[in-house]
Amino acid sequence: MKFTIYDQIRSGDLEGVKKSLTIEPELVNSRDERGSTPLVLATYYNQLGITQLLLESGANINATDAAGNTPLMGVCFKGYLEAAKLLMDNGAKMDVQNTMGATALIYSAMFDKFELAQLLVDNGADKTIKDQRGNTALDHAKTKGNPKLIELLK
Incomplete structure (x- = not known):
């Protein structure tokens, strides 16, 4: 069975990904069956070394999956602060909205990820954006009941 670049990423095989990209550089912006690059x-798997390699290889930092989620949204959903910093340092757009209208900041509030919300706010994320249900990041923070997060997003 041939392992794909996606299998290599899931298993954290940095050398395998390097080899795959050397043989087929166009894989850097390919898509799997779920629409993920x-x-x-x-x-999503918090593979920082592979993330760095892909960025250096020309990966589209704001490419979306089938649901319209960018890599930055995914790390805010999962709670991966270092990955978020890496993406933002490389120019990830913070205020992109997915198919449900969520942004990275809305996800950080929805999943009670204070440090990620702080990073986004400190870098100018738009706190006024509303998702398809009309909720801002602050509305989601209030649902979670985290006083620090609520204060940050006011």
Whole structure:
């Protein structure tokens, strides 16, 4: 059975990913059966070395999966602060909305990830964006009941 770049990313095989990209550089912005790019998948699995390699290899940092989620949204959903910093340092857009209208900041509030919300706010994320249900990040923070998060998003 041939392992794909997606299998290599899931298992954290940095050398395998390097080899795959050397043989087929166009894989860097390919998509799997779920519409995810290698970068979306690498960030979802918190594979920082592979994420860095993909960025250096020309991965589209703001590419989305089938639901419209960017790599930055995924790390905010999962709670991966270092991955978020890496993406933001490399120019990830913070205020992109997915098919449900969520942004990275809305996800950080929805999943009670204070440090991620702080990072996004400190870097100018738009606190006024509403998702399809009309909720802002602050509305989601109030649902979670985290006083620090609520204060940050006011």
